[in-house]
Amino acid sequence: MFDVSFSELMLVGVIALIVIGPERLPKVARTIGHLVGRAQRYVTDVKTDIQREMDLDELNNLKGQMEDAAKSVKSSMQDATDSLKAPLDEAQKALKDASASVENLVDSTKAEVKDTQDSTRKEFVHQELAEPAADTDTLPLPGFDDINKTKTGTPT
Template sequence: MFDVSFSELMLIGVIALIVIGPERLPKVARTIGHLVGRAQRYVSDVKTDIQREMDLDELNNLKGQMEEAAKSVKSSMQDATDSLRAPLDEAQQALKDASASVESLVDSAKAEASDNKQDKPQERIPEPLSEPPAEAAPPAADAPAAEQDTATLPLPGFDDTSKTKTGTPT
C-alpha cells in the first residue's frame, strides 16, 4: 500500500523515541498496533462487503439473464405448440365435417331404402326342395372306372370294406 523502506521505518522509530520517550514508547507502539489492526480489519470488512455486493450484482444479472432465457424458451415453445395445434384443429374440424357428411349420406340411404320398401311389393323367395332332383342316376356297377363318381372311389391306404387305414392296428 505505502512504499516505505526499512531505512524510513528506522528513521520514524528514532524520531518517535525522541519525541515520546522511552517509558511511553511501548504503550504507544501497542496502541498504534491495535489501531493498525482495527484499520486492517475495517478495510478487510469493506473489501468483503464490496466483493459481496459485486457478487450479488453478478448473481442478479445472471438471474435476470436466466429468467430472460426461460421466457424466451417458453415463448418459443408456445409458438411451436400453436403452430402444431393449428393443423391439428383444422384436421379435427375436417374429420368432424366428414363424419357429419357420412352420417347424412347414411341417413339419406336409409330413407331411400325405406321408401323403396314401401313402393315395391316384396318378392316371394322360393323354398328349397326337400328331396334332390331325380335327374342324376347313380352310376351302374358295370360302368367303366373313369365314368364313376370320385366320391365312391376307394382312397389309397384304406380298406374298402372296413373303412379303416390298412397297416395300422385299431
C-alpha cells in the same frame, strides 16, 4: 498499501525512541498496532461490503437475463404450440366434416333402403291381391305318379 522498506521502518523506530522515550515506546507501539489493526478490519469490512454489493448487482443482472431467457423460451414454446395446434385443429375440423357427411350418407342410404323395402312390400301385397294363389288340391304332387305306378306295378 505503502511501499515501506525495512530501513525506513528502522529510521522511524529510532526517531520514535528519541522523541517518546524508552519507557513509553512499547505502550505507544501497542496502541498504534491496535489502531492499525482496527483500520485494517474497517477497510476489510468496507471491501467486503462493496464486494457483496457488486455480487448482488451481478446476481440481479444474471437474474434479469435468466428471466428474459425464460420469457423467450416460453414465447417460443407458445409459438411452437400454436403452429402445431393450427394444423391439428384443421384436421379435426375436416374429420368432423367428413364424419358428418358419412352420417348423412348413411342416413340417406337407410332411408332409401327403407323406401325400397316399403315399395317392394306394397308391390308384393298388390300382386297377391291381384293374383289369387293357385289351388293346391288340384296340383299333382311331385313324384306322386311314380308312387302309384310302383304300387300297381304298371309302368308308364
